[in-house]
Amino acid sequence: MNASAAWQHLEPKVVAINRRIAELEWEPSRRNNFVAYKPERDSSYVEVDGDRLLMMSGYGYIGLNGDQRVVEAAKAAVDEYGTGTPGVRALAGTIPLHEELEAEVAKFTGRESSLVFSSGYAANVGTVGALCGAGDTILLDKLDHASIVDGAQLSGATVTRFRHNDPRHLDRRLAGTDPDTTRLVVVDSVYSMDGDIAPLPELREVCDRHGALLMVDEAHSLGVIGATGRGIEEHFNNEVRADIKVGTLSKAVPSNGGWIVGNEQFLQWLKRLARPFLFSAALAPAQVGAALESLRILDREPERVTRAQAESARFRQIMSEAGMNTGDSQTAVVPLIVGSDENAWDYATACRKAGVIGLPVMTPAVPPGLARLRIAITAKHTREEIDFAIDAFLTAARQCRLIGE
Ligand SMILES: Cc1ncc(COP(=O)(O)O)c(C=O)c1O
Known part of the structure; x- marks a missing residue:
């Protein structure tokens, strides 16, 4: 068997995955996987494709990156x-x-x-x-x-x-x-x-x-x-x-x-x-x-922890009172569960147009039908930034008909 024959076994798998990603990410503003974000040192904003957007899906829970x-x-x-x-x-x-x-x-x-x-x-x-x-x-x-x-x-x-x-x-x-x-x-x-x-x-x-x-x-x-x-x-x-x-x-x-x-x-x-x-x-x-x-x-500086805890609780409460499904979250990690993978990609795109990045997570990282944006509130997010994010997430959710007007 020559090398190209050996590759033929892999080809259908490669094509299937790439097709699935192409279905979800058919224009630049829908690209979420493997995108390079340039962070601002003193805020939670990032630059991506020439836009300045508020990052709401990072890991830096206590806000020390760049300190x-x-x-x-x-x-x-x-x-x-x-x-x-x-x-x-x-x-x-x-x-x-x-x-x-x-x-x-x-x-x-x-x-x-x-x-x-x-x-x-x-x-x-x-x-x-x-x-x-x-x-x-x-x-x-x-x-x-x-x-x-x-x-x-x-x-x-x-x-x-x-x-x-x-x-x-x-x-x-x-x-x-x-x-x-x-x-x-x-x-x-x-x-x-x-x-x-x-x-x-x-x-x-x-x-x-x-x-x-x-x-x-x-x-x-x-x-x-x-x-x-x-x-x-x-x-x-x-x-x-x-x-x-x-x-x-x-x-x-x-x-x-x-x-x-x-x-x-x-x-x-x-x-x-x-x-x-x-x-x-x-x-x-x-x-x-x-x-x-x-x-x-x-x-x-344990106050970093308590501030992020208080802001996460406020974020969770406002989002769930507005009708968003935040699952059983009790922490700074807050899922906004929207159902299908397509819903998650549509919602992430609408959020991005409203100025915030909430990154979608789909199967197999989460069970089928439970695709979501994975949001993380950090000690670096200011009250103003979080309020801006709440507005943007809810505006986008209305546009995507995830919640009522
Ligand atoms: C629960 C959990 N454990 C372990 C890891 C792996 O950690 P690292 O990214 O530092 O290799 C991760 C990473 O996302 C995680 O979420």
Whole structure:
């Protein structure tokens, strides 16, 4: 078989996906995927195709991207250590700044130790894959992030799903597992497309009864929930703990990287087993410096968290009172659920014409028929910007007949 014959197998798949995107994005103002947005340093506006638009779908929950102190910390790290790291963490790649960052992550999250990976994706794949293998069972919430699902599938363990945020269904799933094996339950603390919160106390109770480990992914909860942004345990008044906590340095913390926290002995073991930690280059100095400074600022300025929490609650209330479907969101992540993929693209286009960017999310990232704009309210958004966005989202919703006049 020659190479072109081999490509023929792929061609129908490539054509089908490209056709679907072309159906949704038939003119430049409908392009949403892989578009380059140029952000303004001191506001939430971005430039795209010559237009100045208000970005309402970014991740920077505590408004620190572009903060001068974080920028200076990244520059200082480059001045001291250069732009790269000379290897993987196990071989020459660890610099003192990694250790400082790990100490800060551990302190901030209330655990003895931490390990920093080169992304949140790598932290999830590495952790889940190290904890479980053939013969074990991993139990995933139906809406868990793709990195958790990928880690579970790569691990070789049996993978089962339970209904979203349903501890009773988890209970039934656990009842059929072998108590002499590792059973690992993994949930997102805050669901990235829905903005709802995992019921930690109930999950803890079920896991304890079955002797299962409970792991939470704090990607969208660090800096977002809890009185000082410390995530899901603080949200539930520190009454219960997860066994394993992982998170990212790419959402509230404006850098890159992922982390896991736990006791020293466990992490010593994990760092020898987690493949993305062992076999991928260490996080670059600029990212480490930026992450370290951001965590220190978050620790000193919890008002960033409370302001974003108050503004998100106001946004959710106004949007749902106006008739928009915001699902079960309780956080800064607010879906505006509109149904079909076409509806989401039409709505995003109308929003853009009204001056705001709300990015559409379709299947497979969300279940069919639940396409949405994924909105995130951040501490950088001013009251004026949020009011402008509310007006624009509602004007566009009326134009698209999602709500009445
Ligand atoms: C819940 C969740 N976990 C993990 C990740 C992966 O993090 P990163 O983008 O830092 O690799 C994401 C990214 O979107 C996420 O939403």
